[in-house]
Amino acid sequence: MNKKEILLKALEDMIKIRIIEENISKEFKKNKVLSFLHLSIGQEACATGVAFGTKAQDNFFGNHRSHGHYLAKGGNISRMIYEVFGDNRGCCSGHGGSMHMLDKNVNFLGSVPILGSSLPIASGIAMSEKLKKKNNLTIVFIGDGSAEEGSFYETLNMAGLYKLPLLIVIEDNKYAVESDKFKRKVNGYDFKSIIEKGLKANYNRVDGQDFLKVFDASKKLRKKILKDKSVGVLHLDCLRFSKHSGAEISTKDQKSKYRKNEYFEIIKKDPIKILKQNIIRTGMSLIQIEKIINKLQKKYNKIFYTTFNKINIKKV
Amino acid sequence: MKFTEAIKLATIRTLKEDKKCLLFGLEITNEGNGFIEKFPNQVFETPVSELSSTGLVVGLASRGFKPIIVYGRIEFALLAFDQILTQAGRWEYMFGGNYSCPAKFRIQIGRQWGNGPQHTANYHSVFMQAVEIDIFIPSTPSEAYNQILYMSKSKNPSVLLEHRYLNLLDEDFKIEKKIKKISTSKVYGNKKDNIVIITYADTLPIALKAKDILEINNIFPTILNLSFFPKNQRISNKDISFINKFKNILLVDSSPYDFGILSGVQSILSLHLQNKNFYKLSSPNIPAPSSPMLMHKYYVNKNNIVNYVCKILKRKNITLSKVSFEESILWPNFSINKYFK
Numbered sequence: 178m179n180k181k182e183i184l185l186k187a188l189e190d191m192i193k194i195r196i197i198e199e200n201i202s203k204e205f206k207k208n209k210v211l212s213f214l215h216l217s218i219g220q221e222a223c224a225t226g227v228a229f230g231t232k233a234q235d236n237f238f239g240n241h242r243s244h245g246h247y248l249a250k251g252g253n254i255s256r257m258i259y260e261v262f263g264d265n266r267g268c269c270s271g272h273g274g275s276m277h278m279l280d281k282n283v284n285f286l287g288s289v290p291i292l293g294s295s296l297p298i299a300s301g302i303a304m305s306e307k308l309k310k311k312n313n314l315t316i317v318f319i320g321d322g323s324a325e326e327g328s329f330y331e332t333l334n335m336a337g338l339y340k341l342p343l344l345i346v347i348e349d350n351k352y353a354v355e356s357d358k359f360k361r362k363v364n365g366y367d368f369k370s371i372i373e374k375g376l377k378a379n380y381n382r383v384d385g386q387d388f389l390k391v392f393d394a395s396k397k398l399r400k401k402i403l404k405d406k407s408v409g410v411l412h413l414d415c416l417r418f419s420k421h422s423g424a425e426i427s428t429k430d431q432k433s434k435y436r437k438n439e440y441f442e443i444i445k446k447d448p449i450k451i452l453k454q455n456i457i458r459t460g461m462s463l464i465q466i467e468k469i470i471n472k473l474q475k476k477y478n479k480i481f482y483t484t485f486n487k488i489n490i491k492k493v
Numbered sequence: 494m495k496f497t498e499a500i501k502l503a504t505i506r507t508l509k510e511d512k513k514c515l516l517f518g519l520e521i522t523n524e525g526n527g528f529i530e531k532f533p534n535q536v537f538e539t540p541v542s543e544l545s546s547t548g549l550v551v552g553l554a555s556r557g558f559k560p561i562i563v564y565g566r567i568e569f570a571l572l573a574f575d576q577i578l579t580q581a582g583r584w585e586y587m588f589g590g591n592y593s594c595p596a597k598f599r600i601q602i603g604r605q606w607g608n609g610p611q612h613t614a615n616y617h618s619v620f621m622q623a624v625e626i627d628i629f630i631p632s633t634p635s636e637a638y639n640q641i642l643y644m645s646k647s648k649n650p651s652v653l654l655e656h657r658y659l660n661l662l663d664e665d666f667k668i669e670k671k672i673k674k675i676s677t678s679k680v681y682g683n684k685k686d687n688i689v690i691i692t693y694a695d696t697l698p699i700a701l702k703a704k705d706i707l708e709i710n711n712i713f714p715t716i717l718n719l720s721f722f723p724k725n726q727r728i729s730n731k732d733i734s735f736i737n738k739f740k741n742i743l744l745v746d747s748s749p750y751d752f753g754i755l756s757g758v759q760s761i762l763s764l765h766l767q768n769k770n771f772y773k774l775s776s777p778n779i780p781a782p783s784s785p786m787l788m789h790k791y792y793v794n795k796n797n798i799v800n801y802v803c804k805i806l807k808r809k810n811i812t813l814s815k816v817s818f819e820e821s822i823l824w825p826n827f828s829i830n831k832y833f834k
Contacts, residue, residue, distance in 0.1 A: 270589030279588050286555070287588060294575055297545035301552015308534075308558070331545035338540065 181459040184452065187229055187388050188466075189473055191221040191449055194245045196477035197254065200485070201244075201261055205424035208490045210262060212274050213290075217245035218426060219418030222448035223348050224249035226391025227316060227411070231344075231399050235314040236306070238299040239288030241276045242348075246288070246318050252280035255484040264488050292353075293326025295319060296345065300332050303341040314399055316344045322353030324368075325361060333376040333408060340406040344398060347410065348385060350417040355435045368412060378408040385413025386446045389455050416443050494666065496659045499634035500599075501527065502668075503641035504561065508532045511559060514645055517550055518563035547573035547598070551580045554596035559645055561597040566612050567654075570600045574619075581650040582623035593648040599641075603656040603695055604747060604792060606822045609783030615748035615776075617694070620652050621727055621757060628722040629653045632697035633829060635666035636679075636720050642672045649724055658695040658747075661826040664833075675721055677729045681832050682715035688805060689739040693719040693754060696745045696793065698825045701832055703798035710811050714802055715739070719758070728758055733765050741805050743772045747792055750775035772805055774798060789821045 178186065198216050205214055217224065224245035228237075239246045247257055253268065260267025261275045269277045276290040286302055289295050299317035306313055323329060324347050336343045347368075351358050372380040379401050383390040391413060398409040416439065420430045431440040453466050494502070505527065507514045515535050522529040522538040529536045539546035543564065550560040564570040570577070577598055584594035604613050620628050627649045631637035637655070644651040682704060692700045697718045707714055717735060719728070736742060742762065744755040750773050759771055774793045782788055794816045803810055 268589070269587060272589050273587045277587050279592070281592075287592075289580065291575055291579055293544075294548065294580055297548020297576065298552040298555070298580060300545070301549040301554070302556055303552075304549060305553050305556035305558055327542075328545050328548065331540065331542035332548075335540050335542055335545050335549065339537070 181456070181461070183229060183392070184388070184456045184459060185469070187225050187392070188449070188452055188456065188469065190225045190228070190249055191388070191452060192470060192473040193254075193477050194218075194221045194224065194248045195449065196474055197248060197258070197481055198244055199426070200478065200481040201258070202419075202424045202426055204262070204485060210424075210490065212261075212263065213241070213422060214261070214275050214424050215242040215422050216419035216426065217242050219443065219448070220348055220350065220385065220415045221245055222388040222391055222452065223346070223385045223413045223415050224318075226385075226388045227318075227346055227395045229388075230392045230395025231314060231316060234284065234311070235316060235399070236284045236286050236299075236302055238286050238295055238302060238315065238317045239278055240292075240295050240318055240320065240323065241288070241290035242320070243278045243288035243318065244275070247278040247280065247285050250280070250285045251283040252278060252285045253282070254480055256280065258481065258484045259488065262485070262488050262490060292320070292323040293328035296323070296326075296328050296332040297335070300336040300339075300341050300343050303336065303343040304339060307339075307341060312403065314342045314344050314402060316346060318346045318348060320353065321347055321349040321351065321358055322361075325353070330371075330376070333372065333378050333410070336408045337377055341408065342402055342406070344395075344402060344409045344411060347412045348415050349412060350415050352417065352421065352436070354421045357435065368410075372410050378410055379405070380410045380412065382412035382414070385415030386448045386451055387455075388448060388452050416446055418443055494634050494638075494664060496631075496634045496637055496662045499638040499664075500641065500655065503638040504528075505531065507559075507561070507642060507645035508535050511645070513558050515553065515558055515560040516563070517546055517560060519565065521563060543569050543572040544576060547576035548580065550596045551576050551584070551594060554581065554594045554650070555584065555592065559595050559597065561599055561645070563599045565601055567600050567602045567614055567616055568611055570598065571616075577626075577652070578620075578623045582626045584625070584650070586625055594650055595648050596650050597644055598650075598652045600652060600654050601657055602654045603658055604781060604788070605657045606785055606788060607783055610780035613781040615753070617654055617748060618753045618757060620654075621722065621754065625650060625724055627651045627724050628727075629720065630694045630722070631655070631720055632659065632692070632694055632718050634662060634664040638666070638668070639673065639675050640721065643675045646672055654694070656695040658824055659698070661824045662698060663826075663828040665828075665830055677721045677723065678717055678719045678732050678735075680715060680717055680735065683713055684715045684738065685713035686715075686806060687739055688714045688741040688743060688802060689736055690714050690716045690743045690745055690798065690802070691719065691736070691755060691758060692716055692745050695747050698827075698829065699793065699795050700745055700798055701829065703795040703802070706795065706799050706811065706813070707802055710808075712802060712806060712808055719754075728761055733762065736762060737766050740768075741770045741772065743774065743798075743801065743805065745793055745798060746773070746775040748776060749778045751778060770805070772801065774801055785818065785822055789818060792821070794821050
């Protein structure tokens with residue numbers, strides 16, 4: 178695929194994530210579904226960029242906010258929708274719900290919502306692949322909160338010790354639930370020094386709102402991890418458009434005190450908007466791009482409601 | 494064969510018979526342990542990172558391996574409870590079935606002289622509500638051997654609680670080529686008197702010694718020792734039916750009783766059985782002390798059992814010699830072969 182094709186395919190995946198999640202949000206509210214829901218709207222470039230920068234044979238392992246990771250990896254859309262709404266046709270037979278995504282057919286090997294749990298599990302998956310002599314990577318997605326767990330440092334040491342092909346992706350949206358990272362970290366906290374100098378792992382930090390930057394960084398880290406037999410950390414600065422949990426995507430939350438009025442940054446740094454600008458640089462006009470987006474929105478609205486209309490919320 | 498030797502031989506056999514069996518732990522690769530020399534690709538030293546090394550094992554188990562991880566003390570395994578209970582213990586169910594996680598957790602537990610409040614906890618019952626996990630608590634070398642073989646083949650996550658107190662217990666037993674289905678319990682005694690003593694783990698050798706004294710005095714209690722608590726039903730219908738043959742039920746626990754394993758067993762029995770007399774002997778509701786003299790008083794001993802059985806059955810008191818410090822505190826070092834005749 179040339180650059181333009183890659184960007185257009187990424188656009189489709191990002192629209193897919195956004196439309197499916199927007200519809201989930203709407204129907205959750207309407208149907209009074211009280212299950213946990215952590216939307217990844219705003220962070221689509223992280224999931225999509227990593228999926229494009231890695232290979233189909235690589236494994237993904239997710240966290241509480243993993244609809245985007247699952248969809249970017251090509252997970253079955255209907256089975257995800259069923260799962261989120263508690264239907265037993267879901268990817269975890271309705272046992273898991275929104276926080277447990279699974280599609281082994283595309284190497285999406287699960288997601289768990291306990292902060293820090295996913296890291297060592299993913300290192301075990303990476304070790305299993307190494308023992309089976311596969312030449313692939315296991316990618317685990319965590320938030321900046323999880324990177325404060327002891328298991329983050331333990332896993333970096335342990336996976337480094339065993340030379341495991343593991344890529345840890347930190348989606349740093351600045352907040353653990355509603356707690357600002359500056360309230361949680363020592364002044365001058367330095368990821369780069371700790372990870373590179375202290376734990377001898379590869380580290381790269383890029384703008385997680387920009388698909389191209391995430392894509393390039395993932396691709397380079399993948400190569401390096403497999404070549405050097407060392408662990409990698411990809412640190413993505415990103416923006417969570419939704420509340421920490423719940424169906425509401427609220428400007429009230431975006432403008433709230435704990436977020437220091439992040440609303441204007443969110444408007445400016447919408448990952449789909451940034452991707453559109455990148456596509457324009459390949460020679461396409463904005464009108465052409467908007468036409469494509471319009472078609473994609475219709476396509477994924479239809480896909481969502483085709484599945485959703487088969488669910489009887491009250492019955493399930 | 495001693496209890497420790499049985500554990501080691503069974504572990505070596507699982508590693509030998511199945512390359513998917515892996516062994517993890519601290520000091521596990523030390524020369525002289527006999528593992529790394531024989532199985533260099535299956536045995537791994539872990540960092541002192543209980544949570545993460547356990548998570549590693551969970552991840553491996555989810556991908557078709559059968560890893561065993563060893564913890565020197567339950568207090569260190571507590572640091573890994575997220576992975577044992579919340580991840581391995583829920584894995585198959587939360588992912589909708591057909592995604593097993595046969596991780597094996599070998600945890601040393603319980604009393605040892607001088608180890609004090611933070612190295613002797615008896616947290617058996619904590620595992621009992623992890624409803625997807627098989628729990629094994631061997632009391633004899635043959636049970637330890639066969640349970641390790643059995644759990645290594647099982648697709649369920651499994652916890653094996655190894656009592657250090659039993660380390661020197663000796664037993665001759667036949668090593669079978671085929672791995673048998675294992676039993677949930679074993680009966681010792683002839684059912685002559687109307688009392689069953691229910692034990693598990695480290696209380697079995699003490700109850701057996703008490704039984705010897707009682708039999709010399711023409712009192713014949715029966716011991717039912719529980720050793721396997723399957724995930725789907727912690728106490729089997731067969732064991733409940735067996736216990737139903739007795740009017741008097743004495744529960745002997747080296748843990749504090751309240752809400753412990755035998756307290757749970759009693760509550761289940763109460764739901765199934767009518768007109769039974771329940772009695773209990775257990776450690777008090779305080780942590781185990783370091784001091785040998787305090788520890789001497791802390792755990793149930795054979796004389797406590799003898800006296801209580803006489804009282805329950807309204808028999809004359811038996812004159813008993815004092816339980817020596819060594820007998821009460823140190824690891825029982827005797828052969829249990831005669832009890833299998």
